[in-house]
Amino acid sequence: MLDLTRLVALRELALRGTIAAAADALGYTASAVSQQLAALEREAGVPLTIRAGRGVVLTPAGERLVARTHEMLDTMEVAEAELRAEAGGLSGTVRLAVFQSAALTLVTGALIDLRDSHPGIRVVVTQTEPEEAFADTWAREYDLVVAEEYPHHSAPHYPGVIRRPLVRDALLLAVGGEWAGAASVAELADAAWVMEPPGTATRHFAEQTCRVAGFEPDVRFASSDLQAHVQLVERGLAVAILPGLMVEHAGIGARVIPLEGGPRRTVFTAMRASSRLDPAVQAVRTALEEQAGPSAGS
Amino acid sequence: MLDLTRLVALRELALRGTIAAAADALGYTASAVSQQLAALEREAGVPLTIRAGRGVVLTPAGERLVARTHEMLDTMEVAEAELRAEAGGLSGTVRLAVFQSAALTLVTGALIDLRDSHPGIRVVVTQTEPEEAFADTWAREYDLVVAEEYPHHSAPHYPGVIRRPLVRDALLLAVGGEWAGAASVAELADAAWVMEPPGTATRHFAEQTCRVAGFEPDVRFASSDLQAHVQLVERGLAVAILPGLMVEHAGIGARVIPLEGGPRRTVFTAMRASSRLDPAVQAVRTALEEQAGPSAGS
DNA sequence: CATATCCGTAAGCGCCGCTTATGCTTTTCG
DNA sequence: CGAAAAGCATAAGCGGCGCTTACGGATATG
Numbered sequence: 340m341l342d343l344t345r346l347v348a349l350r351e352l353a354l355r356g357t358i359a360a361a362a363d364a365l366g367y368t369a370s371a372v373s374q375q376l377a378a379l380e381r382e383a384g385v386p387l388t389i390r391a392g393r394g395v396v397l398t399p400a401g402e403r404l405v406a407r408t409h410e411m412l413d414t415m416e417v418a419e420a421e422l423r424a425e426a427g428g429l430s431g432t433v434r435l436a437v438f439q440s441a442a443l444t445l446v447t448g449a450l451i452d453l454r455d456s457h458p459g460i461r462v463v464v465t466q467t468e469p470e471e472a473f474a475d476t477w478a479r480e481y482d483l484v485v486a487e488e489y490p491h492h493s494a495p496h497y498p499g500v501i502r503r504p505l506v507r508d509a510l511l512l513a514v515g516g517e518w519a520g521a522a523s524v525a526e527l528a529d530a531a532w533v534m535e536p537p538g539t540a541t542r543h544f545a546e547q548t549c550r551v552a553g554f555e556p557d558v559r560f561a562s563s564d565l566q567a568h569v570q571l572v573e574r575g576l577a578v579a580i581l582p583g584l585m586v587e588h589a590g591i592g593a594r595v596i597p598l599e600g601g602p603r604r605t606v607f608t609a610m611r612a613s614s615r616l617d618p619a620v621q622a623v624r625t626a627l628e629e630q631a632g633p634s635a636g637s
Numbered sequence: 638m639l640d641l642t643r644l645v646a647l648r649e650l651a652l653r654g655t656i657a658a659a660a661d662a663l664g665y666t667a668s669a670v671s672q673q674l675a676a677l678e679r680e681a682g683v684p685l686t687i688r689a690g691r692g693v694v695l696t697p698a699g700e701r702l703v704a705r706t707h708e709m710l711d712t713m714e715v716a717e718a719e720l721r722a723e724a725g726g727l728s729g730t731v732r733l734a735v736f737q738s739a740a741l742t743l744v745t746g747a748l749i750d751l752r753d754s755h756p757g758i759r760v761v762v763t764q765t766e767p768e769e770a771f772a773d774t775w776a777r778e779y780d781l782v783v784a785e786e787y788p789h790h791s792a793p794h795y796p797g798v799i800r801r802p803l804v805r806d807a808l809l810l811a812v813g814g815e816w817a818g819a820a821s822v823a824e825l826a827d828a829a830w831v832m833e834p835p836g837t838a839t840r841h842f843a844e845q846t847c848r849v850a851g852f853e854p855d856v857r858f859a860s861s862d863l864q865a866h867v868q869l870v871e872r873g874l875a876v877a878i879l880p881g882l883m884v885e886h887a888g889i890g891a892r893v894i895p896l897e898g899g900p901r902r903t904v905f906t907a908m909r910a911s912s913r914l915d916p917a918v919q920a921v922r923t924a925l926e927e928q929a930g931p932s933a934g935s
Numbered sequence: 936c937a938t939a940t941c942c943g944t945a946a947g948c949g950c951c952g953c954t955t956a957t958g959c960t961t962t963t964c965g
Numbered sequence: 966c967g968a969a970a971a972g973c974a975t976a977a978g979c980g981g982c983g984c985t986t987a988c989g990g991a992t993a994t995g
Contacts, residue, residue, distance in 0.1 A: 340713060343641040359972060371953050373974060378952095385724045393961040393972045400723045407716035411709045415638060418705035425698045426683045657941060669984055671943060676983095691941045691992040939994075949984080956977085963970075 345379040346408040348372050349387060349397075353405045354478050357394050412479070413499065413613035420617035431619040432461045436472040436481040443565065444588035445505070445606065446485060449626040456626070460619050469540065473497050476609060482620050484609040485627065487582075489544040490602050502609040503624075506631035509583040510544075510602050513568075515593035516575015523599060528554035533568045533577040536561045545580045548598065584631075606631070643677040644706040646670050647685060647695075651703040652776050655692050710777070711797065711911040718915035729917040730759045734770040734779040741863065742886035743803070743904065744783060747924040754924070758917050767838065771795050774907060780918050782907040783925065785880075787842040788900050800907040801922075804929035807881040808842075808900050811866075813891035814873015821897060826852035831866045831875040834859045843878045846896065904929070 351361035352372070362372040380387045387401035397405065423431060437446050446464060453460055465481065472484045477497040485505070488494050514521050518530050532549075534556070535542040542561075549556040560577055562568065565585050571577040573592040582604055586595050608627060614620050649659035650670070660670040678685045685699035695703065721729060735744050744762060751758055763779065770782045775795040783803070786792050812819050816828050830847075832854070833840040840859075847854040858875055860866065863883050869875040871890040880902055884893050906925060912918050 340641075340645075341717065343638075347638075357972065358974095368954060369973070370955080370975085374952075377974080383720045385720055390960090390973075395973075400720060403719050403723075404716055407712055407719070410712045414705055414708045414712065418702055419639065421701050421705070422681045422683055422698060425701075655941070656943095665983095666985060667942070668944085668986080672983075675943080688942075688991090693942075937995090939992100941990105941992080943988100943990085945986105945988085947984100947986085949982105951980105951982080953980085954978085957975085959972100959974085961970100961972080963968100965966100965968085 341382055342379065343408075343411065345375045345382075346404065346411070348375045349379060349401065350405050350408045350412070352376065352388070352395070353397055353402065409499075413611070416479075416611065416613040417616060420614060420620075424616060424618045427618075431459075431617070432463060433483055433617075433619050433623045434481045435462055435464045435483045435485065435623065436467050436476065437464060437485045438466070438469055438472070438487065444584055445627055445630045448588070448630040449623065452629065453623065453626045457619075457622050460622055462623060469494060473500060473609065476500055476611060479611070482610060482614055482617070483623055486607055486609060487540070488605045488607065489540050490604075491547075492540045492543060494540075499612050500609050501612045501615065502607045504605055504607045505627055506584070506606050507603045508606055510598050510604060511581050511583055511586055511595040512578065512598055513572045513581045513586070513591060513593050513595045514578045515572045518575070518578050519594050521578070522596065524548055524552040525554075527556075527578050528552070530557070531559040531577045532556045533560035533562065533571045533579045534558050535563050539563070544602075544604075548580065548602075639680055640677065641706075641709065643673045643680075644702065644709070646673045647677060647699065648703050648706045648710070650674065650686070650693070651695055651700070707797075711909070714777075714909065714911040715914060718912060718918075722914060722916050725916075729757075729915070730761060731781055731915075731917050731921045732761045732763065732779045733781045733783065733921065734763050734765050734774065735783045736764070736767055736770070736785065742882055743925055743928045746886075746928040747921065750927065751921065751924045755917075755920050758920055760921060767792060771798060771907065774798055774909060777909070780908060780912055780915070781921055784905055784907060785838070786903045786905065787838050788902075789845075790838045790841060792838075797910050798907050799910045799913065800905045802903055802905045803925055804882070804904050805901045806904055808896050808902060809879050809881055809884055809893040810876065810896055811870045811879045811884070811889060811891050811893045812876045813870045816873070816876050817892050819876070820894060822846055822850040823852075825854075825876050826850070828855070829857035829875045830854045831858035831860065831869045831877045832856050833861050837861070842900075842902075846878060846900075 348361060348365060351364055352358055355361045355364060358372050358376070359369045362369040365372065376388060383400070383404070385400045386398050387404060388395040388397055435446070450462060450464070453462060467475070469486060472481065472486065473495050474497065475481050476484050477500050486494055486502075512524060514527070518527060521527055521530075532545070534545045546556060560567075560571055565581065568579045568581060569585070569591050572579050572581075580598065581591075581595070584606070608624055610620060610624075646659060646663060649662050650656055653659045653662060656670050656674070657667045660667040663670065674686060681698070681702070683698045684696050685702060686693040686695055733744070735741075748760060748762070751760060765773070767784060770779065770784065771793050772795065773779050774782050775798050784792055784800075810819075810822060812825070816825060819825055819828075830843070832843045844854060858865075858869055863879065866877045866879060867883070867889050870877050870879075878896065879889075879893070882904070906922055908918060908922075
């Protein structure tokens with residue numbers, strides 16, 4: 340029978356691209372992984388890797404083997420989750436990936452609740468980019484993702500990674516200072532805007548909203564820190580489109596009005612299907628739901 | 638992550654009932670397996686076994702874990718089969734279980750063909766009882782089973798073990814000596830019969846056939862060796878119901894006539910679904926099909 | 936009640952697998 | 966275009982995991 344640890348090494352190679360990177364991720368030296376793979380290839384009886392330049396790439400047989408390895412790891416994860424559920428074991432580490440803008444208030448609140456209700460659970464929060472977050476969750480780097488989705492801007496979908504909505508969050512126009520009297524986006528064609536940095540879904544949505552209203556926004560400030568947005572709006576230096584959760588939790592010393600058409604972002608969680616039974620993961624998710632309020636889904 | 642070899646040890650314990658037997662099956666000492674299971678239990682965090690008398694039984698958590706282990710082993714088997722297929726590797730060992738009565742001629746013929754066409758394949762043939770054969774195939778003791786099924790007498794069905802028909806084989810009445818003139822079962826109420834030992838499907842079918850014809854057969858000889866049946870019939874000492882394959886291949890110096898209603902037994906192969914892609918298993922099955930004749934299924 | 940069976944622990948040792956060291960190839964950069 | 970860096974493979978050495986042997990406690994069996 341093939342050695343599962345060696346298969347994991349192969350899987351890591353497939354994910355990282357080089358033996359050196361895989362070894363680093365596994366906490367071994369490159370030599371160790373090289374030997375593991377050589378042994379695996381001997382057992383397999385067919386070439387699994389071929390040298391390509393100064394690196395290696397997987398053969399089709401290697402790719403298939405990696406796919407099977409994933410299946411086995413999925414099953415392994417289910418088995419472990421069942422054991423933890425059996426133990427009543429509300430313990431263990433949950434690796435949580437969040438986007439800055441997505442749920443700062445949600446996550447901090449949930450962490451505080453969890454610290455009291457389930458002290459055995461250790462949550463490691465990592466801020467990351469949406470694209471990586473899903474890929475790395477699929478690759479078992481994270482166990483849970485808190486992400487957001489804007490209208491007409493769907494997040495990437497990975498097989499085996501399931502998502503469940505947390506809260507649908509109204510998008511609000513926040514105006515202060517000289518623009519405090521504005522009642523719609525259309526009246527803010529000449530305003531200074533604060534938005535997130537380019538390339539994010541949030542930024543894209545805000546820009547599109549302005550364009551639909553008939554103008555190209557004058558983005559004077561770009562920051563991924565929503566607290567900064569609030570500050571700028573309160574001082575009348577800029578106007579912004581902010582998520583409702585941000586306004587509710589943090590409060591804001593400025594006028595907020597709903598956007599036309601009442602668009603909403605969807606904040607949702609994502610996790611591997613094979614880890615959805617893990618009681619620790621479930622507990623973290625439940626805590627997030629409670630933070631989201633009784634209106635939250637399922 | 639849980640250690641797969643230890644999970645296999647747990648699985649073997651679940652199958653065999655005692656640590657000693659599991660150790661024996663795995664080729665280890667009982668002490669080694671005991672230590673493996675202790676380590677596994679430590680990793681799992683929940684009790685997997687409890688002492689019961691002088692043995693041990695699995696806890697529900699242990700049973701669940703064994704079920705997951707089976708899933709992983711299934712995937713592992715598929716992975717290995719894919720590798721062998723990739724290698725074009727018509728090699729390896731196929732463990733074949735047959736029932737004496739089922740397909741003696743079929744199997745011997747197939748083995749001869751295989752020896753020439755695929756010398757790399759090593760076939761280990763074991764004669765066994767139907768009930769064990771399926772259970773042991775499910776438990777990975779055998780890779781392929783050649784079995785038979787009589788009308789109104791279905792063989793046990795195991796999940797994950799698939800079956801494919803090989804040949805539908807007419808059941809014939811073989812008469813010699815003083816009974817050579819008989820044309821139907823009903824005329825043989827006073828004849829001496831040779832049948833298989835009680836408890837087999839074949840025996841049950843033969844008895845039922847006689848009862849339907851209106852008499853309880855006088856079973857003077859019981860043997861699981863069909864060659865002995867042929868001998869007895871040829872010498873006129875008894876009459877018998879014999880499968881068509883037996884008559885065709887071996888020839889018989891007596892009159893054979895079809896049974897009323899043309900009942901047939903079905904000879905079929907069974908194997909784990911996860912091993913159906915193994916080229917060696919497929920080759921053995923193909924060889925059996927060719928023996929069964931061009932009329933054979935699929 | 937004696938014996939056999941079975942499980943678990945302790946001690947010891949062999950072997951697998953990791954690390955370090957080195958060489959070769961390929962890519963990158965000055 | 967040459968030097969340096971990155972990547973992989975092999976050899977040698979050593980530590981730890983996991984096996985075996987040995988023994989004691991517990992429980993069916995005759």
